[in-house]
Amino acid sequence: MSVVAFAQLLLPDSPYAMWVRGELGEYLRLPDDGTRVEVIGGEIVVSPAPVYAHGGILSDVQRGFERAWFTDDGFQWRALQAINLDLVEIGDGYVPDMVVVQKDIDAEKRAEDVLHLHPNDLALVVEVTSSSNAGHDRRPVFGRQVKPTKWSGYARTGVPYYLLVDRDPRQPGVTLFGEPNRGEGTYEVLGEWKFGESVRLPKPFDVEIVTDAWKPWSS
Numbered sequence: 001m002s003v004v005a006f007a008q009l010l011l012p013d014s015p016y017a018m019w020v021r022g023e024l025g026e027y028l029r030l031p032d033d034g035t036r037v038e039v040i041g042g043e044i045v046v047s048p049a050p051v052y053a054h055g056g057i058l059s060d061v062q063r064g065f066e067r068a069w070f071t072d073d074g075f076q077w078r079a080l081q082a083i084n085l086d087l088v089e090i091g092d093g094y095v096p097d098m099v100v101v102q103k104d105i106d107a108e109k110r111a112e113d114v115l116h117l118h119p120n121d122l123a124l125v126v127e128v129t130s131s132s133n134a135g136h137d138r139r140p141v142f143g144r145q146v147k148p149t150k151w152s153g154y155a156r157t158g159v160p161y162y163l164l165v166d167r168d169p170r171q172p173g174v175t176l177f178g179e180p181n182r183g184e185g186t187y188e189v190l191g192e193w194k195f196g197e198s199v200r201l202p203k204p205f206d207v208e209i210v211t212d213a214w215k216p217w218s219s
Contacts, residue, residue, distance in 0.1 A: 038093060042148075123204070173192060
């Protein structure tokens with residue numbers, strides 16, 4: 001069976017099945033320069049390697065978790081960047097900018113040397129928007145035809161918390177989503193911050209993230 005996808009290219013299998021096997025990027029002959037391929041709403045989405053400021057924001061988020069780890073021997077959370085996430089329940093495959101897992105899960109997955117994580121492994125997911133693909137990270141635009149996004153995919157598969165850092169100069173800011181409704185694929189807003197404000201993630205994390213250097217992308 002062939003599936004039509006990616007500019008009418010005939011694929012030997014579904015995009016999701018090829019993504020799970022780690023074959024999709026190679027089949028599409030994507031450059032090995034940090035380019036990411038994901039399957040969102042059943043469609044192939046290719047994103048360029050992130051810019052420096054994007055990576056800096058993720059480093060700041062990770063530093064907040066590491067600071068809590070170093071100061072509290074009982075801290076339970078580990079933050080990791082660019083990990084494959086298999087959303088088998090909806091047939092999508094994402095590469096989140098960052099995921100947060102409990103330390104026991106971190107140790108287990110390291111020992112198993114797994115290729116993918118699954119939504120039930122995660123406590124929090126973090127996405128930082130880029131000008132080329134911000135629409136995939138935000139909540140869907142509701143209208144006559146609602147196109148799934150990673151926001152709705154995370155909610156539909158029960159990821160407990162979603163931290164969205166939006167660098168769009170028209171609406172820059174940080175939003176923490178939680179209380180996923182799996183049936184509707186929606187989240188509730190739990191907190192909102194402006195760039196420059198200290199982001200305090202509530203329990204169970206109790207982590208402070210400094211955003212003084214965060215800026216929108218150049219318009």
